[in-house]
Amino acid sequence: xxxxxxxxxxxxxxxxxxxxxxxxxxxxxxxxxxxxxxxxxxxxxxxxxxxxxxxxxxxxxxxxxxxxxxxxxxxxxxxxxxxxxxxxxxxxxxxxxxxxxxxxxxxxxxxxxx
Amino acid sequence: xxxxxxxxxxxxxxxxxxxxxxxxxxxxxxxxxxxxxxxxxxxxxxxxxxxxxxxxxxxxxxxxxxxxxxxxxxxxxxxxxxxxxxxxxxxxxxxxxxxxxxxxxxxxxxxxxxxxxxxxxxxxxxxxxxxxxxxxxxxxxxxxxxxxxxxx
Numbered sequence: 213x214x215x216x217x218x219x220x221x222x223x224x225x226x227x228x229x230x231x232x233x234x235x236x237x238x239x240x241x242x243x244x245x246x247x248x249x250x251x252x253x254x255x256x257x258x259x260x261x262x263x264x265x266x267x268x269x270x271x272x273x274x275x276x277x278x279x280x281x282x283x284x285x286x287x288x289x290x291x292x293x294x295x296x297x298x299x300x301x302x303x304x305x306x307x308x309x310x311x312x313x314x315x316x317x318x319x320x321x322x323x324x325x326x
Numbered sequence: 327x328x329x330x331x332x333x334x335x336x337x338x339x340x341x342x343x344x345x346x347x348x349x350x351x352x353x354x355x356x357x358x359x360x361x362x363x364x365x366x367x368x369x370x371x372x373x374x375x376x377x378x379x380x381x382x383x384x385x386x387x388x389x390x391x392x393x394x395x396x397x398x399x400x401x402x403x404x405x406x407x408x409x410x411x412x413x414x415x416x417x418x419x420x421x422x423x424x425x426x427x428x429x430x431x432x433x434x435x436x437x438x439x440x441x442x443x444x445x446x447x448x449x450x451x452x453x454x455x456x457x458x459x460x461x462x463x464x465x466x467x468x469x470x471x472x473x474x475x476x477x478x
Binding site: 234236237238267269270271273274298302305306 | 361362364365368384387390391394395398401437440441443444447448
């Protein structure tokens with residue numbers, strides 16, 4: 213199993229990161245590398261699209277939490293797109309629903325930055 | 327690494343039923359404690375749990391995630407390779423899964439609380455036995471998922 217991570221700009225201030233596959237202890241370093249690179253380039257407002265993610269574990273959550281800490285240091289934020297009930301369940305269990313903005317569509321996630 | 331190599335490395339054997347256990351089926355797996363094998367374990371757990379008609383799709387997903395979290399906590403360091411022994415025991419009312427490894431569960435202190443929180447939320451019973459490096463006892467993580475009352 214592997215994951216695919218790609219990103220594209222949404223205007224000048226926001227970047228969207230699309231992830232597909234399974235995020236676990238083996239694949240999460242690839243996601244971390246991609247997001248870290250974006251942040252180091254100065255992109256502090258990110259929309260991470262998890263619609264193509266079938267599975268996420270605590271290492272994947274750890275990557276998202278770490279990225280959120282970094283962007284917040286620069287007054288940025290991370291909004292997630294997720295409708296998969298199994299994935300949302302993990303965010304509920306861990307209380308991360310209170311930390312991340314979780315939206316159903318990209319348009320909503322982008323609007324939340326304004 | 328190809329998936330075929332992963333499957334070859336995963337030793338699976340079905341042993342004779344335990345006496346006194348109503349359904350008594352036990353599946354044991356031994357997997358190298360390396361990150362690339364977590365997906366092999368997930369696939370195996372999915373196959374095992376989905377064979378049990380009392381489990382819903384959501385139960386199966388819960389079991390996959392909980393066992394993967396447990397496996398991730400037991401990953402070996404590169405200098406000291408080891409295996410994780412996984413045993414799945416089925417009885418009349420539950421599936422009991424135990425993971426054992428020479429590596430201490432306390433080794434990944436930064437991730438353990440979040441992983442254990444997830445495991446405890448998804449499974450009905452969880453027991454951690456880890457007395458640290460000084461103890462001769464192998465660290466273990468045991469989790470139980472009860473069957474739902476209403477069959478699907």
